[in-house]
Amino acid sequence: MSVLRTAALRSKRTIVAVGLTVAVVAGTGGWAAGSAQTAVTGPAPGAAAWRADHSLDRPLPDPAKAAPAAVARFFASLTRAQQHTLAARHPLTVGNLDGAPVPLRYEANSLALKAERRHRLAQATDPAGTLQDHRQARKAAGRCAELLAPGRRILAFDPRGRGQVAEVHGDLTRARHVAVVVPGSDIDLGSFDRARDPYGTPTGMATSLRRQMTAEAPGARTAVIAWAGYTTPVGLGPDAATGRLAEAGAPRLARFLSGLAAVGAPAPAVLCHSYGSLVCGAAAARTDRDAIADLIVFASPGIRHDSAAALHTSARVWAARDASDWIGNVPHVEFLGLGHGEDPTDPAFGARRVPAARAKGHTGYLAPGTDSLRNFAAIALGRYADVR
Incomplete structure (x- = not known):
């Protein structure tokens, strides 16, 4: 042939x-x-504030560009207090930052989930929202509460999409x-x-x-x-x-x-x-x-x-x-x-x-x-x- x-x-x-x-x-x-989906890409919300943070008198690793190995070296150079401060100030960034210490990511994502839950609960009672908006907001708040249950270890959380x-x-x-x-x-x-x-x-x-x-x-x-x-x-x-x-x-x-x-x-x-x-x-x-x-x-x-x-x-x-x-x-x-x-x-x-x-x-x-x-x-x- x-x-x-x-x-x-x-x-x-x-x-x-x-x-x-x-x-x-x-x-x-x-x-x-099926329905066409818009892909979520790039760093989680808050990356701009993270890049603008000069509290350590040196640039923080860019969430979009820094290699995970470089991120790991950066956090290894910080004190525990500095690490926790960054997690508290930028929970969505630290919680999704590959190369950051695992326990610190758990801590940051707990903070991010709590903030997202508060946001969704506020949406659920917003007079400007529809009944469907309120229902979806309550459901999202409930999911955040479930992920915050004792013993759960959340290594990444991104509320977008x-x-x-x-x-x-x-x-x-x-x-x-x-x-x-x-x-x-x-x-x-x-x-x-x-x-x-x-x-x-x-x-x-x-x-x-x-x-x-x-x-x-x-x-x-x-x-x-x-x-x-x-x-x-x-x-x-x-x-x-x-x-x-x-x-x-x-x-x-x-x-x-x-x-x-x-x-x-x-x-x-x-x-x-x-x-x-x-x-x-x-x-x-x-x-x-x-x-x-x-x-x-x-x-x-x-x-x-x-x-x-x-x-x-x-x-x-x-x-x-x-x-x-x-x-x-x-x-x-x-x-x-x-x-x-x-x-x-x-x-x-x-x-x-x-x-x-x-x-x-x-x-x-x-x-x-x-x-x-x-x-x-x-x-x-x-x-x-x-x-x-």
């Missing part, structure tokens, strides 16, 4: 597959079920084994944790994974971070079929992972669910080498790379999909920006396959009792021989 004929057949298959993609989306609710948050389960400052969970579509401040479909939420996935890691290795020092730090697609709209939001979120994830390395955390296993796998795929090449130990994509529609090698990462790349997951019916193509490319679970892709026979549906991979959960825990613990 000639090269031209082969290319023509491949192009024809791609066009047909794109047509099937459109049909699948339309048949599952249609693009009308639909809200972004990262939470640590375990003691990150002492952990020997760390994992980061990157969620897919429809996740934001309001759906970060919920009673319905708990293992489809960052909190549910992180809690279940850490519990399994503890069961597999009692006494091991572990921490799992639920990271909802990018603007996710809503519904089955064009955002879910393109990589626009993933490209916007990838620098935030890459910076976050570099920030973990800057404060001395071990290289984590990064678990990427559904659309989150696109974010991880785009972030891999942007992340410092050796900043990721393992990259696990599951329920993935593709990661916009032709192979594991194309990710240009030193991390071990793993992939999982259960037989009942509807994502397996989505054609693995990319054409004119639509679709997400090769199937990461295809042997030709080159990822290590993780069994997930007991998982159910699109969000059941970290449900208790599943082989996928046990295997993910083994990977996060570095027990690769136990993956089976």
Whole structure:
């Protein structure tokens, strides 16, 4: 078969597959079920005031430009009193500043959440607002109150847009084994944790994974971070079929992972669910080498790379999909920006396959009792021989 004929057949298959993609989306609710989102990028509110602060008689590290390692060195040069003063004066900046000391970020985010709760409660009684405005404000205030509950460790909080948050389960400052969970579509401040479909939420996935890691290795020092730090697609709209939001979120994830390395955390296993796998795929090449130990994509529609090698990462790349997951019916193509490319679970892709026979549906991979959960825990613990 000639090269031209082969290319023509491949192009024809791609066009047909794109047509099937459109049909699948339309048949599952249609693009009308989704809405285009404005990606939240750049530093959290308050960055201008932070840059203008000359109380230490020297410039503060630019939240948009300073490398996490430089941020870590800056805070190491301060006294405890100076650190706490900066956190109190600029809670949103310090709370989201990758490379800042972990306990200081918890402190700053607690202050930021309290301030946001007060702001939302004021909105809830503002005579100029509508009943819907009041209802939404009360709901947002309630979410802030939940994140302020004793024992919760909030590593990042950004109230812009639909809200972004990262939470640590375990003691990150002492952990020997760390994992980061990157969620897919429809996740934001309001759906970060919920009673319905708990293992489809960052909190549910992180809690279940850490519990399994503890069961597999009692006494091991572990921490799992639920990271909802990018603007996710809503519904089955064009955002879910393109990589626009993933490209916007990838620098935030890459910076976050570099920030973990800057404060001395071990290289984590990064678990990427559904659309989150696109974010991880785009972030891999942007992340410092050796900043990721393992990259696990599951329920993935593709990661916009032709192979594991194309990710240009030193991390071990793993992939999982259960037989009942509807994502397996989505054609693995990319054409004119639509679709997400090769199937990461295809042997030709080159990822290590993780069994997930007991998982159910699109969000059941970290449900208790599943082989996928046990295997993910083994990977996060570095027990690769136990993956089976």
